[in-house]
Amino acid sequence: MTKGGQIPAPGDVPQDERRLKLAQAVRGADLDRVVAMLPDAFRAPQHTVRSTLKWIFEAAERDGINLLDPPEDFQAWLGAPLGETRSGPDTAKPNTVRTRLTLLGAMYRALYDEGLIGRDPLYGFKRPPAQRKLNYLPSREAIERLIAQADDPEMKAALYLITWQAFQTGEVLGLKWSDIDPQRGTILRRRTETHVAPEVLQALQNLADKQGGWLFSKGWVMTIRTDAGFRQALWRTCKLANTDYVPPSHLRQAALRDFGNILSAQDAGYVSPKAYAEALDLARGVLEEQKAYPAAEPNTGAEDS
Incomplete structure (x- = not known):
C-alpha cells in the first residue's frame, strides 16, 4: 500500500468481502463500522470504545490520515488527538491517554490478525506514566x-x-x-x-x-x-x-x-x-x-x- 491515504493498487485490496469492507472502514475513519466489525477485539463495551477512540478517528478524518496505512509521521501526529478533550488540546489525563492507546492498539492487533496490516503503527510509542492515586484528602x-x-x-x-x-x-x-x-x-x-x-x-x-x-x-x-x-x-x-x-x-x-x-x-x-x-x-x-x-x-x- 502507498502512504498518506493514497488508494492502494488493486492487488493490495483484500479479496474477501468482509476484509475489504473492514479495510475501507478503517481507511475512511468510519469508527462505528470498525467497532461493529471487530466485536471481539476490545475488552470494553462498544459504546466505551466509540467514545474513547472518537477523538482519534475524527482527527484522522479531518486531517486526511489513513489509519490503515499511516504516514511516516503518524506517531508525531497522534499526540494531538490523544491529548484532546472537550476542554481543549492537551487536557486529557494520563490514564485517559493510556486507555486510548490500549484500545487503538487492540484495533491494530485485530487488523494484523486479519492480514490487513504487516506492522504495528504504535510500535515504540512512549506511553505516559500511569496516573498516581490520590495520596491526600482533607479531613x-x-x-x-x-x-x-x-x-x-x-x-x-x-x-x-x-x-x-x-x-x-x-x-x-x-x-x-x-x-x-x-x-x-x-x-x-x-x-x-x-x-x-x-x-x-x-x-x-x-x-x-x-x-x-x-x-x-x-x-x-x-x-x-x-x-x-x-x-x-x-x-x-x-x-x-x-x-x-x-x-x-x-x-x-x-x-x-x-x-x-x-x-x-x-x-x-x-x-x-x-x-x-x-x-x-x-x-x-x-x-x-x-x-x-x-x-x-x-x-x-x-x-x-
Missing part, C-alpha cells in the same frame, strides 16, 4: 471549617453539594433551580436523580431565600459560570479558612470517603454500581494511607483555629 473537620468560613451563600451551597453529595464542578455550574425539587428533596443532575441530605437542601434554601424563595428562583443556581471562576472563588474561601487550597475533585472524593456508606450510587451521581464501587475503594484507600502516614497531611489550619 471532615477541615471541610466543615471550610464550609463555615464560606461567607457567600452561593459558595456554601456549592461546597455542600460537592462535599456531601459528590457533585462534580460541571454539575454544580450546570445546576438550574428547575432541577431542584425541594418538596421531594431531590436534584436532577447530569446522570441521575439524587436524594440530597437535609443539610444540603437547607444550604440551597438559604440561597433561594436571597431571591425571594423557591418560587422566584429562576435560571442558574450559580452566578459563577466558568470552572476557572469557581476555582478562584474556592481558593479565596480556603484562604479565609486558613487551609491549603483543595481542588474540587479532592473535595468530591472526600464526600465518597465520608458518606459512601449511606449514599447510593445514584445519590452520588453514578449510573454504574461498579464504577461507584471503584470510586469508593479509591477514596477509602486514601484514608487508610493517611492513617498510616499522618505526617504527610498538608496544613489544615488546625493549629491556628
